[in-house]
Amino acid sequence: MKRLIFGDHAPSRRIALISLAMTVLCMIWIYPFIWMLATSLKSNTEIFGNPGLIPESWAWENYSRAWTEANMGRYFFNTLFVTVGSLALVTFATSLMGYILGRFRFPGRTVLFVATVSTVFVPQGFTIIPVFELLSAMGLSTSLVGLTLATSGNAIVIFVVLFAGYFSQLPKELEEAARVEGVTQWQIFWYIMLPLARPMVVTVVIMQVLTAWNDFLLPLVITLANPAIRTLSVGIYAFKGEQTIDWTGMAAAATISIIPVVILFILLQRYFINGLAGAVKG
């Protein structure tokens, strides 16, 4: 009977009604996905004649056409490269910086902390031009490495603040005991503090995966001159620009591009939910 906000009489009937209403709502909610799947299996002539969701003839060739014409394999690899690369960089750099800012008192700390926090609100449109110019100057403006670096810089500030908040709450005794034992600072961070911050690491990993997978402005600008390093998002967008008539091919390409994330999400759902929840709790 706990956590029952909306009334408490005849709970079972009420629950059944809520479940029914939610089922209908959720079906409408994910209808775009169902529709996309259905369209990806129809022929291009059928989509105009058959508004239903079950294809008359299952046109699997849409998938092979999308795979080759939209260059999906290549874009998959690029997206994966950027996501994994930025993940490693971001987790390492922000956990360290958050640890220092959250637990150490040193000259310059306050200035650095205030400067970091005050940039949270800076919109991407503000920084995109200098970022592009900087990468150009380094000769990385048309390379996957450059894209990975810039993607890492995207949400870094929020992560540092989250880590700093989390680390500052941990008890002092842990470090002191370790220090008495003669453990080095680095070992304290690597073997004691970082494992303790596992929930926050998970949060940052999940948020960075979402950022990297959804990012668009940065990859669009960086791949303007080099279509070979397009990510999935930009590749699909370009495919849409080139093919205005091939609806089924596009639906197939779209389906291919969401399958890995959806599988990953369903498998790691618990971590996704807990990780994101950690962002507000921290």
Added chain:
Amino acid sequence: MTLLHTLYRHRFAYLMLVPGLILSGMFVFYPIFAAVFYAMQDWSGFNADIKFVGLQNFVNLFQDPIFWNAFGRSIYFLLGTVPAQLVLSLLLAMVLNNQLLKLSNLFRTMVFLPVVTPVAVIGIVWTFLLSPFNGPINGLLLDIGLISRPIDFLGSSDTVMPSVIGVYVWKWLGITLIYWLAALQTVPDDVYDAAKLDNCKGLRLVVLVVLPIIMPFAVAITLITMVSALNVFPLIMSMTNGGPFFGSEVMEIFIYRTAFASDDGTIPRLGYAAAAGVLFGMMILGLTILQSLATRMARRRAEGMA
């Protein structure tokens, strides 16, 4: 000597800051200063022909109706998405937080599905769904007789912003839902029991008991939601390219178009675009400060009354 001494004493802290400082220096701090510098230049970005013009770009921006329209649309977008997203997801979270609801996790997964879908895919699918040529939404509206001819949702300047706002809320509602669920889980069970004894339920329970407890979270959640709503570029770009006739051109599209892809064939204006970015960033900062001042004043007044 003393300075060196201090630096040496804290050498570990400074050393460990290096990776984070390099990344944030390159992609957060440096770009902010560089943007201000570029904003004072007349520069196409593609050659060495760069000229210092002081505040001229800003003066021009103040007189540029396209800039103000884009700015207005960004604010419109913020006001259209953030409250709707916060309220709808809170309601949903309260329903899903019910422990007796066995399918709660399944519903949550379904609502979360758009969040993990790449924006470009969302853009494509919704362009089809909203299409006036055989799009299923127009088909449904025609069938039930609500409209007599198809609506060009993304092709008419009256409907394009509400459509984009609707899709944005649909895409990101799942993430706000998770935040609210996390907040609701911190409300202890005995609070509900006590409220029940006092015969406090329904809306009164929510407003008088639950909301005050999750208030600290609400501030953080509102902040995260607002920051996210400033980055709408991908969705609008993949749905409308800022069209029709600039009808959905928000600030970031304006900046991108001016800096990288002026489709009217004129030379890109990197300096001008940077100035727009700086001006927009400062206005957002101003709004944030105003808002936090207002919140603080409201809180103080509430405390004074209590």
